[in-house]
Amino acid sequence: MTRPHAIIVGAGPGMGLALARRFGAGGYHISLLARRQETLNRYVAALRTRRNAASGYVVDAGDWHGLEAVLRKAEKEHGPCEVLLYNPAGRFISPLADVEPEVLVDTLRINVVGALAAVRTVLPGMKERGHGTILFTGGGLAVRPLPNYGTLALGKAAQRSMAQTLALELQGSGVYVGAVLIAGYVQGGTAFDPDRIAEEFWRLHTERPEKSEVIFRD
Numbered sequence: 336m337t338r339p340h341a342i343i344v345g346a347g348p349g350m351g352l353a354l355a356r357r358f359g360a361g362g363y364h365i366s367l368l369a370r371r372q373e374t375l376n377r378y379v380a381a382l383r384t385r386r387n388a389a390s391g392y393v394v395d396a397g398d399w400h401g402l403e404a405v406l407r408k409a410e411k412e413h414g415p416c417e418v419l420l421y422n423p424a425g426r427f428i429s430p431l432a433d434v435e436p437e438v439l440v441d442t443l444r445i446n447v448v449g450a451l452a453a454v455r456t457v458l459p460g461m462k463e464r465g466h467g468t469i470l471f472t473g474g475g476l477a478v479r480p481l482p483n484y485g486t487l488a489l490g491k492a493a494q495r496s497m498a499q500t501l502a503l504e505l506q507g508s509g510v511y512v513g514a515v516l517i518a519g520y521v522q523g524g525t526a527f528d529p530d531r532i533a534e535e536f537w538r539l540h541t542e543r544p545e546k547s548e549v550i551f552r553d
Contacts, residue, residue: 338364338388340414342406344396344453345369345422349521350472352378353529354420357537359387363418366409367391368402396423397444399452406456415464416457418540421450422472424487431485439486446490450497458510465509468540471498475518475550491516495548502547513539513547526553 341363343354355365359382367389369375375391382389390413394405410416425445427438454469461467477495480488495514502512515535519527535549 337414338362339417340364340366340410341418341420342366342409342416342457343368343420343422344402344406344449345424345472346374346378346391347422347424350422350517350529350532352381353533354422354536355382355389356385356387356530357533358418358420358540359385359389361537361541364388364413365390366413368394368396368405368409370395396449396453397425397441399444399449402449402452403456406453410457410460415460416467417461418468418470419453419457420470420472420536421453423449424472424474425490426484426487428483429486430483434486439489442486442490443493446487447493447497450494454497454501461510462505462508467510468543469501469510469512470536470539471495471514473498473514473516473548475516475552477516478518478550498548511540511543511547514549515539516548516550518550518552527551 341358346367346369359365367378372393379389379391392405394401423445425442473495474491476484476488477491498514521527521529532551
């Protein structure tokens, strides 16, 4: 029996693998997208030892043309995307007034433009089939900015607005859009354990609550 297909953009050391484990345990074939081949090799091997089906693709989320191409390739090889999890975070730690405009643009390419490109690639198929899930890994900085993290706060605030707008626009289409805003530092064994947070993503996907945004606090 063919497994449904979940694509995780941004298989980093925080949430990426935890999301892959959770959705893999739920019966999904996992396509992991990350910038580094070594990361992908390690994560795919870890998932397969748990008897999950997983594949890895190298791409930079800030390169939206490359991201679109890789997403289409993953769908061609493993079937239509049923779940899109957008996980990257572009940041530059500095007082915001000292950030060069080009640096801000680079972070927005990851946090906002890449997110929209990913959505645009998989959404037509979801709408045609009448079902699908799109979830964003947001940040508490979208609600409460902190000094020196202005680029990430701006990106996550825009991404939050994107998620809310898409959720409104796609009502009645069968495509569910949500976000988990993580208001803390993701670390295993703490209140912000990534496996614990991944359960919130799974809940949004399976239960589809009317309130599609979760602010994850300790």
